[in-house]
Amino acid sequence: MNMSDDEIKEYYSEWWENPKDIRNVVFDSLNELVRRRIPPGEGKKALDLGSGRGRIVSYLVEKGYDVTAVEFNEDFCRELKRKFPDVRVLQEDVRNLNFDENERFDVVTCIELVQNLDKKELLALLTKLAKITKLLLINISNRNSFHAWWVNLRGWRNKFVFNYIPEDFDRYLEEAGFRIVYRRGIGLVTPISLFSGFKGKLIPI
Ligand SMILES: C[S@@+](CC[C@H](N)C(=O)[O-])C[C@H]1O[C@@H](n2cnc3c(N)ncnc32)[C@H](O)[C@@H]1O
Numbered sequence: 001m002n003m004s005d006d007e008i009k010e011y012y013s014e015w016w017e018n019p020k021d022i023r024n025v026v027f028d029s030l031n032e033l034v035r036r037r038i039p040p041g042e043g044k045k046a047l048d049l050g051s052g053r054g055r056i057v058s059y060l061v062e063k064g065y066d067v068t069a070v071e072f073n074e075d076f077c078r079e080l081k082r083k084f085p086d087v088r089v090l091q092e093d094v095r096n097l098n099f100d101e102n103e104r105f106d107v108v109t110c111i112e113l114v115q116n117l118d119k120k121e122l123l124a125l126l127t128k129l130a131k132i133t134k135l136l137l138i139n140i141s142n143r144n145s146f147h148a149w150w151v152n153l154r155g156w157r158n159k160f161v162f163n164y165i166p167e168d169f170d171r172y173l174e175e176a177g178f179r180i181v182y183r184r185g186i187g188l189v190t191p192i193s194l195f196s197g198f199k200g201k202l203i204p205i
Contacts, residue, residue, distance in 0.1 A: 004160045005093075008116055009073045011158065017053045023147075027112070030186045031055055034111055034137055037182070041065030044106035047133070049094050050113030054080050057087055060109065068105075070094055095121050099132050110138040115161050122164075123172055130177035138173075140164040142185070
């Protein structure tokens with residue numbers, strides 16, 4: 001555990017699924033897309049990484065999967081266990097995950113997590129995931145987006161946030177052994193804050 005990990009936990013405890021976060025309009029579109037892309041899961045196994053307060057877990061449960069959730073924030077883990085008594089919740093750092101040789105998941109979801117992994121950590125995780133699943137739903141925070149540009153320009157990017165460009169990310173996925181079958185951009189006009197802390201709107205939703 002290092003300082004950055006504590007900062008990640010503190011940051012998301014305040015901001016994740018916070019109704020005051022003006023970026024929610026983008027997260028809602030992303031979530032809706034993920035929900036639609038998850039195939040029916042009766043009798044199947046799913047792994048959700050960086051589960052937060054459990055939005056993606058709820059979609060997997062709703063589709064009928066037997067779900068394992070991995071999250072390193074102890075408060076979120078408590079919340080996940082309370083909300084989803086049938087889900088196996090692992091309080092672990094995704095960077096330390098190791099899977100049994102025969103372990104397989106029908107789908108792995110990794111939504112809004114990659115921005116907390118540096119390139120080396122991301123590549124290591126993708127390589128492990130390619131061995132345990134044939135279907136990965138994953139997203140990045142695009143370094144070329146207006147939002148990323150603005151946050152960088154103002155010096156507001158947290159040091160635990162890593163942005164990637166889609167071309168590099170495609171390459172990392174392919175190097176790990178995945179073939180990209182579907183991709184979509186979300187939030188062409190990202191609502192952007194005038195002030196740090198995302199409290200004031202510059203562009204209304
Ligand atoms: C932006 S939230 C996304 C939550 C959820 N995936 C969703 O889309 O609703 C990112 C979550 O990943 C967790 N996280 C970040 N780095 C992690 C790591 N190395 N291991 C486990 N969880 C991590 C954070 O604690 C946070 O709950």
